[in-house]
Amino acid sequence: MSKINELFTSKIHAINVGIEFFKDDILKQDASATHLDWTPPGGGKPELIAALDKLESPSVLEKIEEANKLAVERIINSQPVLIGFDQAINCVPGMTKTTILHAGPPITFDKMSGPMKGAVTGALVFEGLASDIEEAYEVAASGAITFAPCHEHNCVGSMAGVTSASMYMHIVENKTYGNIAYTNLSEQMAKILRMGANDQSVIDRLNWMRDVLGPILRDAMKLNTNGIDLRLMLAQALHMGDECHNRNVAGTTLLIQALTPYILETDFTTEQKRQVFDFVASSDYFSGPTWMALSKCALDAAHGIENSTIVTTMARNGVEFGIRVSGMAGNTWFTGPAQKVVGPMFAGYKPEDSGLDIGDSAITETYGIGGFAMATAPAIVALVGGTVDEAIGFSTKMKEITTTENPNVTIPLLNFMGIATGIDVRKVTQTGIMPVINTAIAHKDPGIGMIGAGITYPPVEAFEKALLALSENIN
């Protein structure tokens, strides 16, 4: 029987695109219909539609599908394991005493946002490269300091992402593919370097982290020769109600539980160990950077696959939002303006006080957690407007712009659906659906810190530029 004759005898299920009442009329006739949430592809821009069409010509399409399949396989099969902690100067590739790594795509000091300038100058004081903040501004602008994105040194950094030589780093090794990713330690609290604060209390905390916390964690992990399987822990944290970007209660508990026996066995004093436990308990965020390093570790393994349209990096420097795409190897960034973050704020602050979207933490969404896994964290739905249904909606919607589901990391509430994995530049430009990002809000001025949290989206320009480049590149 031909397909047309099959249709004649089947129950009609129509997919309706365009005029919505056609769907209503079909439903009135006891047939099924699904109305699409449709917008013109590429925002209706002819050059983008042409690029999409080119990428969909059969021979090109085949190459892309094959490359993307490989890319998501590598993301999914990556097994990031925490193998240790050490100072950046000892482990981060290309790190020097005068290097300052920062979040997001490349940026020069003069163009940095308020919070990032605050963090950079604070770090220079912390490193002894300047005696005070005022001098630090001069040093930063002098040309004596090498600025580079964290991402270009196998690192990620939350918020301003400012990472300097003596800071302690997580060392996360990909047991499947061998690559290593790094990120520094959570400073906990709100008035902290990464949020742009840089007064003496901030420097004092950094000193303590360098002198006590870091060494204890380093020594503890030296005793743990198996390392800590972070993907397993992440999956568990999601089942316990974290989305592992803005809610880290479960993950932090799991992580410190895994570290504690080894911390106890280190040669530090009980008082120092007690300080470490108090510090970890002072904020749920302690494991936040850990999940970033895990995500970075998995996504780096998928970067540089010829013809792949999978996004391997989303990062912001407070001025620009940049993405990197697997098929554009190396450090090719596609950027657009950083956006506002909308969400609840600490008392006393208003939306006008907000700095623009900042930080490498969107690496978690790139991996499929954070905003993408909103459905695992009903406790924090206030971030996204208030209802659990909305939170679930975010998680299912992200499937529209991703390639597959990660079966290793699942969402119980959605029938154990795997997290949406492998953001595809083509799908983003095709649908106009932007990846949703849960994130913190830093004050726009240097020296103040965190003032709220909420959600934001990348600028569409970054994806449009990437699409055009890919369509030129893939033949």
Added chain:
Amino acid sequence: MTVQVLIKPNTYFDSVSLMSLSTKANQVEGVEQAIIAMGTEMNKGVIRNVGLMTPEVEEAKTSDLMIVVKAATDELCENAFVSINELLTKKNTSSSKSEVKYSTISSAAQSIPEANLAVISVNGAYAAREAKKALENDLHVMLFSDNVSIEEEIELKKFAHEKGLLMMGPDCGTAIIGNVGLAFANAVRKGNIGIVGASGTGSQEMSVRIHEFGGGISQLIGTGGRDLSEEVGGIMMLDGIRALENDDATKVIVLVSKPPAPSVEEKILAQIKQCSKPVVVWFIGGNEEKVTEAGGHFAKMSKEGALKAVLLTGADESKINKKALNIPLVNEVRAKLTSEQKYIRGLFCGGTLCDEAMYAAMEKFDNVYSNIQKNPEYHLKDINVSQEHTFIDFGDDDFTQGKPHPMIDPSARIERFKQEAKDPSVGVIVMDFVLGFGSHEDPVGVMLPAMIEAKQLAEQEGRHLEILGYILGTDLDQQNYQEQIDKLVAAGVTHASSSQNAGLLAREFVVKGE
């Protein structure tokens, strides 16, 4: 300015909810500043930083909820506490079921395996792209959108043909598949007559007449208006005929179209010739001889076609009310018209209905003008000004640029009607009113005030204004068919029972000297 503190011991809220509540609390009237937070050291730090620290706050435990309000007076503080308490106890009542929303045809098709058809009505600039996606995902397509290039149409139809899928359209206004009407369709009985139509309202008319004669429709396949052009070559109509031939539920096939391009006509006739089922052909203004030669059943007009089809299914002719033309009525109207009132003005929503009435008029008159006349000589000089016998298709691109179709928005036709009604050379104004899915909920009703007013005006001027109305619809349509007729009749409008009769009556009213 006073600061008041309320500590709720052992009350837990997560920090994000509290941030949200704080934001709302700061909007409470009279509040200078409000902080709602758990009694952690970090939160106490925040309170200290903004200068609101009090001994109670200092004492609060991690498990206590702290509410700190700064306002001009104690009373305002108290009021704020009441409002904040309401916020704390307010449950979010939104319980909208989280429905999965798909954004692309591909994702919907892949997630809904039972999906079998795409109905596409997006802007023409994007329509072909979406149709291609649908075909790629093995969906049959009804493409309602117009402004799709003929090259794209050919590509889509060839692709669909290769895949064995329906590619109805572009510019396909109607279809009935598996008894489900799509876009502009009438509710008709399920039956054993299959229609393949290149003209939307023509196909609707055919389905409605068949229903009226007691027959029913198995499938109505729309092809889009250009399918039988030289370029497209009738790909969809040929596939449609084959599919209906292979459909056990179909006994008789009816084709509806304007006359095809010669090369395409050949192909269609060849297909008819080898078809094992009877084929009724209504090609408006088409050639009877060739059709008969090919073994087809030719119909010059729509009602005639419907009747032939119903009889071919074995219906008892003696039991069918054929609604013959009302000759006494013709004479009656003729008697009311003066010699000056000699022109027909046809104001149509349906293109084929317009065509049918126009062809009827052209049999008797030479001076028939229209915005859809093929012969440029008889194309209206100004589509907004009628000449002698004039037939306007308000659904044509001339009138729909940037506006909804007249079946949805009747305003353009109402204005034109008022204009025509004042013209003393007009003998009859004929109009169609299309019911069914997609159409206006009360098409007669929206025209009624204008018709009543025009009738009164004509009466004051001492002339008869003949208005002839045809309602395309069935007793099953969602609009009340009988009520629509009653409204017409009550307003003194003559009701025609079919498109064919409307065309013939209009013509006969103004024909002289027979």
